[in-house]
Amino acid sequence: MLKTFNFFKKNFYFFSIFIISFIYFCYFIKSYQISFLNNYAYQELFLNYEGGFVRRGLIGSIFFKINKLINISPETFFPTLMIIMHSFCMLCLFLILKKYKNYNLINLVILFSPSLLLFSIYDFNMFFVKDIFVKFAILFHGILVVNFFSNKSLYKVILKYFVLPYITFVTIFIHEYQLFFFSVHFLFSLTVLKKETIYKTYLFYFFICLLVLILFNGDKYILEEINNSLLKFNIKIHSQLSGGILWYLGGWYKWHLYYFGYKDFFMLFMSFILSLWIFFYFFQNLINKKILLMNFKSHYAYLFFFIPSLGIFIATDHGRNFSLLSIHLVVFYLVLNINYNLLKKKYNKILSNFSYLNFFIIFIFLYIFMWRLPQDAGFGGKEQINTIFKGSLFSEFKEFIKYLYFFIDQNIVGLPEIKL
Secondary structure: OOHHHHHHHHOHHHHHHHHOOOOOOOOHHOOOOOOOOOOOOHHHHHOOOOOOOOOHHHHHHHHHHHHHHHHHOHHHHHHHHHHHHHHHHHHHHHHHHHOOOOOHHHHHHHHOOOOOHHHHHHHHHHHOOHHHHHHHHHHHHHHHHHHHOOOOOHHHHHHHHHEEEEEEEEOOOHHHHHHHHHHHHHHHHHHHOOHHHHHHHHHHHHHHHHHHHHHOOOOOOHHHHHHHOHHHOOOOOOOOHHHHHHHHHHHHHHHHHOOOOHHHHHHHHHHHHHHHHHHHHHHHHHOOOOOOOOOOOOOOHHHHHHHHHHHHOOOOOOHHHHHHHHHHHHHHHOOOOOOOOHHHHHHHHHHHOOHHHHHHHHHHHHHHOOOOOOOOOOOOOOOOOOOOOOHHHHHHHHHHHHHHHHHHHOOOOOOOOOOO
């Protein structure tokens, strides 16, 4: 029994990866079986350049061309594309987090955080959002920092000829949110290179992205042409494309100053605490105690580079915004160099302290099993899902039990009919 427990404890990180991968695998299969015609995120994937050059139109245009060549269906193309991107993001985070594989309390919270990997699962409408391309950019950049920290010349080459071109000529044409995270990528580079060697390169690519965002904003005539091109797929693009920045400003005003109430503020505030602040509080303590090492004189200087990222809050899907911010923040903390001797002492101190250990166990249980980050966190006038069996890890276990029942009933032995 003791050997089994020690084996499980030693390999807990890999068991956690297996659970996450299994949950995603189930949703990968599900993504081919469900009609998403009324899903806003799915519909937006069809945005294309048939009516003119417009923001977010790259993926839809690629699909449109491939569909004409080989007649591939959107029900096959888009799920496959998103499965690939989600798989890449999972793999990148697993590799980055490997530095903490012996510290179960840390990797458990990060792997099962409702604001990181599992955000797209707990709200399946988010499985098709284009944010995944922005998340992949920072996760892949994190992999480069971890693996090429000591090989600065190779890192600089990959940054200059792959990472920044991917951000500028791919991601920015998929979702303009990437523009707000340029400074975070610059921060990553500062952990490896000196500022003088890269800031001109970043400025060059940044202004290209800014120019694209300003020039190709869309209007109602382009929207009409795009919708005409999509009639055969029974898809209609959301009207926000024709509104540009004014549509976002109007939506923000209506949401926060017209519908917003105390309940909504409380839910928004708690979403901020549980998706961003807890990671900041924990890792900032490690920085202050010099367990995590940075090149800045001030232990808080890195936060300056996250200020432009707050621009994403002009959009009102605050759950998505918190998820994007938290994954950028967490990946930054994870790529920092570690003083393992100090970390081990700190970690063992927590494990040996009965009060600390019980507090962390209770908190982790509540955090993982009884909370989720909804897409519209704090949305005024809209009911939130707040039961423990909807949209949390409890829900995934419930779905697994349900799936297991029908699998046994149909393939192994007949079971009594019950309502699940």
